[in-house]
Amino acid sequence: MIASIFRNSLCLEVFNRPIILELTDVFRVPEHPLVSTAGFLISTKVAESSVRVVVHEEIAVSRLFVTRYRHRSECHVQNIPIPVVYPKEINDGIWGGEAIVKGFKKKGIFKRRVPHFWIPSLFKSVIYSEVLDTYMRIVITQRALRLIHENYGFDHYLLKTPACDLRSLLALKLKRQILIALADKTLYPNDPKKHTEVYAKYEQYLSAYTRKEIEWYGLTYEEACKKWMQLNVKQSQPLKIQYRSELIAKLKENKIKEVENVNVVSPEETSSWLNKLNPFSKSSKTQ
Secondary structure, three states, X not given: OHHHHHHHHHOOOOOOOOOOEEHHHOOOOOOOEEEOOOOOEEEOOOOOOOOOXXXXXXXXXXXXXXXXXXXXXXEEOOOOOOOEEOOHHHHHEEOOOOOEEEEEEOOOOOOOOEEEEEOOOEEEEEXXXXXXXXXXXXXXXXXXXXXXXXOOOHHHHHHHOOHHHHOOHHHHHHHHHHHHHHHHOOOOOOOHHHHHHHHHHHHHHHHHOOHHHHHHOOOOHHHHHHHHHHHOOOOOXXXXXXXXXXXXXXXXXXXXXXXXXXXXXXXXXXXXXXXHHOOOOOOOOOO
C-alpha cells in the first residue's frame, strides 16, 4: 500500500497550494459551501477554509532575530511551510492531518543530497462511533489515534476538528452522517434512554451548523453539482401545450361558451400524457 502511495505522490505537484473557490460563482447553490481543490465542502460559518494545524514543522515563537552560536551572527526567522503531498489514498483513511513530506536527504558531509519522501506509518484499527453505533475498520495513523484518545472518542474528534485538518473524504462523510443523525434525532431508535443520553452528549456541536449546511457538508465537487442539478431540474413542456393552455385561459376570461367545459392542461398531466406515447416508458402494468 505504501508503495502505491509513493508512486502516486511522484505524479503530484508539490508546490500547488489549495485554492478555495465559491460554488456560487459556478452554480447557484447555497452561499455557505466552499469547494477546495481537494474536493471538500466546508462551511464559512465555522471558518474551516484557511487556518490549519501545523503538523510537520515547528513554527518559531519570535519572528525577530535569533543568534547563531557558532558564528555569533544574527539571521531573520523564516517560517516557511514544508511542502507536502496529499495522495488519493488519504481519502480512504484517517491520517490525522499527516501527509507525505517531500525533501532531500544527505547521508554525510561530503555526500550529495538525494530526493527523499517521508511517508507516515499506516496501520488498520477498529474505531467505534457512539452516535452511529457502528464499529469500523479504518486505515489510520498513530497521530490520528492519539487525537481520538485526547478528544475522548471518535465522534468528539470528528465534530471538533475542522475540515481543513481532517483532510480526508472518509472522515468528512462520517462527520456528515453523525451531524445528520444528531440533527434528525435518528440515533438509537429502539433505545429511548440511550438516545436521550447520547444526544445530550453531542448536542452542543449542532450550534455551528444549520440543517441546510449539513446537507451540503462533506460533498465532493461532482456530488455537489449533481445535488444542485437534482434540486433545480425543470421539467420541459412542449410549446404547443403551453400555447394551448394560454389560449384556453384567455377564452375563458372573455366568457366564450365553447371553452367553458375545457380544462387547462397542467404540466403533470402533460408529462403523463406524453409518457403514454413513449413505448420505452415504464407504466404500472409493465413494472
